[in-house]
Amino acid sequence: MTAPVRSGDPIIVNVPLSERGYDIAIGRGLIASLGERIAKLRPGAAVAIVSDETVAARYLAQAEAALTAAGVRSSPIIVPAGEASKSWRMLESVCEQLLAARIERGDLVVALGGGVVGDLAGFAAACYHRGVGFAQVPTTLLAQVDSAVGGKTGVNHPGGKNLIGAFHQPLLVVCDTGTLVTLPGRELRAGLAEVIKYGLICDPAFFAWLEQHLPQLLARRPEALAHVVRRSCELKAAVVGRDEREQGERALLNLGHTFGHAVEAATAYREWLHGEAVAAGLAMAATMSSECGLLSPRDAERVRRLLELAGLPTHVPSLTAPRLLAHMRADKKVLGGRLRLVLLRRIGNAFLTADYPDDALERTLQAYCG
Amino acid sequence: MTAPVRSGDPIIVNVPLSERGYDIAIGRGLIASLGERIAKLRPGAAVAIVSDETVAARYLAQAEAALTAAGVRSSPIIVPAGEASKSWRMLESVCEQLLAARIERGDLVVALGGGVVGDLAGFAAACYHRGVGFAQVPTTLLAQVDSAVGGKTGVNHPGGKNLIGAFHQPLLVVCDTGTLVTLPGRELRAGLAEVIKYGLICDPAFFAWLEQHLPQLLARRPEALAHVVRRSCELKAAVVGRDEREQGERALLNLGHTFGHAVEAATAYREWLHGEAVAAGLAMAATMSSECGLLSPRDAERVRRLLELAGLPTHVPSLTAPRLLAHMRADKKVLGGRLRLVLLRRIGNAFLTADYPDDALERTLQAYCG
Numbered sequence: 001m002t003a004p005v006r007s008g009d010p011i012i013v014n015v016p017l018s019e020r021g022y023d024i025a026i027g028r029g030l031i032a033s034l035g036e037r038i039a040k041l042r043p044g045a046a047v048a049i050v051s052d053e054t055v056a057a058r059y060l061a062q063a064e065a066a067l068t069a070a071g072v073r074s075s076p077i078i079v080p081a082g083e084a085s086k087s088w089r090m091l092e093s094v095c096e097q098l099l100a101a102r103i104e105r106g107d108l109v110v111a112l113g114g115g116v117v118g119d120l121a122g123f124a125a126a127c128y129h130r131g132v133g134f135a136q137v138p139t140t141l142l143a144q145v146d147s148a149v150g151g152k153t154g155v156n157h158p159g160g161k162n163l164i165g166a167f168h169q170p171l172l173v174v175c176d177t178g179t180l181v182t183l184p185g186r187e188l189r190a191g192l193a194e195v196i197k198y199g200l201i202c203d204p205a206f207f208a209w210l211e212q213h214l215p216q217l218l219a220r221r222p223e224a225l226a227h228v229v230r231r232s233c234e235l236k237a238a239v240v241g242r243d244e245r246e247q248g249e250r251a252l253l254n255l256g257h258t259f260g261h262a263v264e265a266a267t268a269y270r271e272w273l274h275g276e277a278v279a280a281g282l283a284m285a286a287t288m289s290s291e292c293g294l295l296s297p298r299d300a301e302r303v304r305r306l307l308e309l310a311g312l313p314t315h316v317p318s319l320t321a322p323r324l325l326a327h328m329r330a331d332k333k334v335l336g337g338r339l340r341l342v343l344l345r346r347i348g349n350a351f352l353t354a355d356y357p358d359d360a361l362e363r364t365l366q367a368y369c370g
Numbered sequence: 371m372t373a374p375v376r377s378g379d380p381i382i383v384n385v386p387l388s389e390r391g392y393d394i395a396i397g398r399g400l401i402a403s404l405g406e407r408i409a410k411l412r413p414g415a416a417v418a419i420v421s422d423e424t425v426a427a428r429y430l431a432q433a434e435a436a437l438t439a440a441g442v443r444s445s446p447i448i449v450p451a452g453e454a455s456k457s458w459r460m461l462e463s464v465c466e467q468l469l470a471a472r473i474e475r476g477d478l479v480v481a482l483g484g485g486v487v488g489d490l491a492g493f494a495a496a497c498y499h500r501g502v503g504f505a506q507v508p509t510t511l512l513a514q515v516d517s518a519v520g521g522k523t524g525v526n527h528p529g530g531k532n533l534i535g536a537f538h539q540p541l542l543v544v545c546d547t548g549t550l551v552t553l554p555g556r557e558l559r560a561g562l563a564e565v566i567k568y569g570l571i572c573d574p575a576f577f578a579w580l581e582q583h584l585p586q587l588l589a590r591r592p593e594a595l596a597h598v599v600r601r602s603c604e605l606k607a608a609v610v611g612r613d614e615r616e617q618g619e620r621a622l623l624n625l626g627h628t629f630g631h632a633v634e635a636a637t638a639y640r641e642w643l644h645g646e647a648v649a650a651g652l653a654m655a656a657t658m659s660s661e662c663g664l665l666s667p668r669d670a671e672r673v674r675r676l677l678e679l680a681g682l683p684t685h686v687p688s689l690t691a692p693r694l695l696a697h698m699r700a701d702k703k704v705l706g707g708r709l710r711l712v713l714l715r716r717i718g719n720a721f722l723t724a725d726y727p728d729d730a731l732e733r734t735l736q737a738y739c740g
Binding site: 088092095096099126127128129130131152154157158159160162163164165166167245 | 458462465466469496497498499500501522524527528529530532533534535536537615
């Protein structure tokens with residue numbers, strides 16, 4: 001095996017949740033540090049590494065070698081790649097394999113992969129023996145900036161995505177930004193949608209930075225990638241620290257998601273990557289905010305332009321507006337029958353509301369649908 | 371419908387868990403108060419009542435009437451009676467029915483029944499939408515004094531009982547002691563095993579009270595039953611309040627359970643009720659404590675005598691000692707390969723230890739097995 005690339009000290013971002021707080025380590029080649037990090041966190045613990053076939057082929061041996069070198073016993077649990085693995089059946093299978101691997105109460109489940117693996121492995125860790133320790137090693141941009149941080153875990157149910165799950169915070173997140181180099185371009189761009197979202201919600205300077213540095217990101221310049229992972233994790237960690245269970249502010253992280261989930265659901269989760277659907281949702285949220293007289297038309301245009309320059313789709317020609325609206329109304333965020341949406345007052349200032357003119361929503365959907 | 375019997379103000383026991391704290395209301399006829407309690411706790415919330423066929427036939431109409439009278443919309447979800455309902459399949463089915471009943475994030479799941487219904491419904495409430503509100507209306511002595519309090523929920527897995535689950539505290543527990551009047555005698559006695567356990571762990575005066583008042587309990591005198599439910603809930607609430615997730619002291623509540631679970635597992639969960647197996651386990655723990663030179667032989671004898679006077683089994687003639695030991699070693703409480711046991715220093719003073727002579731364990735099992 002070739003020596004893994006490591007450059008400089010990792011960046012550490014803390015998620016401030018008192019007794020459930022944890023660190024996110026960000027840097028190139030950090031998979032090589034996994035063993036020592038886990039041995040330090042939980043001396044003597046064994047580990048089950050949950051990964052998918054694609055990621056395992058690329059990084060499992062490296063993760064296992066790092067664990068072995070630190071004296072940590074590990075067993076692999078490999079699931080098929082793709083959203084279909086976020087199922088009741090696969091959850092049961094992972095628990096079965098945790099049992100077969102003799103994982104006990106003090107041991108750890110490590111998720112090595114993207115959002116699907118993290119959500120599935122995290123939920124298995126939440127349920128097995130009523131909760132065992134859990135570490136995230138996200139290998140996609142979307143997982144590094146979003147799904148691996150904050151403790152949301154779960155599986156899909158025929159009646160709804162992520163309908164079944166738990167809040168189960170990891171003990172550690174290791175973002176090896178080296179994994180982003182091999183990520184397919186479409187997945188990198190999908191991750192950028194969530195990155196742009198953070199700027200829109202609460203950091204106008206970060207949004208402006210993204211407008212300026214998009215070429216470096218698309219060229220996968222390491223410093224640029226490390227900066228977006230760091231800043232995204234900082235912003236998400238702060239929100240999660242103030243509202244772990246989405247009683248309030250955390251709902252703002254759903255900017256673009258009510259639109260986006262409807263796009264995904266209406267296309268049976270087959271055509272759109274999650275981040276792509278979020279991109280379309282962000283464009284819709286910006287236009288709708290403008291239609292409501294909140295965001296300036298010029299800023300709505302900036303949002304759309306940045307998404308499009310990032311190579312992300314904003315329009316949904318294959319769906320009609322009424323069809324998309326019907327799917328939005330089936331969303332979890334309906335309260336007392338009224339659909340709540342996250343809208344923008346300005347770039348960097350989002351809020352949750354059920355108080356908007358219905359025709360603004362209809363006009364928005366008509367502008368984006370086919 | 372006849373008017374439900376209510377006598378006097380209910381006893382309220384608080385489970386002190388800061389923001390997750392809740393009240394246990396104890397008294398005769400309290401099912402009739404369910405609607406007003408839930409309407410006060412969560413104004414406007416809808417409710418799904420999970421029950422089993424046996425309990426539903428007896429109490430569902432009463433619970434529904436109480437909810438309707440308080441303006442609370444409710445939908446019933448009925449599962450087959452018996453331990454087999456604590457399964458992955460039934461969990462999935464309950465979630466499916468919660469979705470069909472349009473239960474949303476702010477709504478509640480109410481468990482109306484014994485330990486199986488409470489564990490299953492509680493785990494469904496823990497997973498559905500990553501956690502919705504939950505209330506327990508236990509209708510067996512065992513559930514009122516033990517399983518409905520403390521937030522342990524879960525289902526069984528072929529590889530182990532309660533292997534999959536969550537800590538999910540209820541928002542409210544309503545113990546209608548009137549339901550104990552119709553409880554089959556065998557189930558009442560099984561519940562008494564857990565009651566006796568509390569005395570053994572931490573309350574010698576309560577143990578002595580049980581020795582004196584056993585005839586009144588077996589005759590189902592309301593004041594005697596209300597007293598054991600109250601005192602058991604007080605003792606469990608205090609332990610759970612200090613150690614919600616069983617990091618330490620809460621493990622003492624497993625007195626007799628490592629033996630008992632092995633008895634249940636070795637007989638495929640068919641012959642022994644949980645409380646009966648716990649009774650045998652308590653007798654074994656007392657003898658073993660005596661074998662280790664901790665508990666006096668006289669007090670070990672008091673333990674066995676009280677269990678036998680309560681009509682509970684203490685011996686396991688159908689199993690051999692090596693068979694039982696093998697099942698004990700497969701228990702969740704094995705840590706680093708060594709089986710930990712809760713033993714007694716005195717009546718009212720229990721502790722967890724892995725430091726005991728192996729031959730004391732073997733002699734104990736030989737004394738109780740066939």
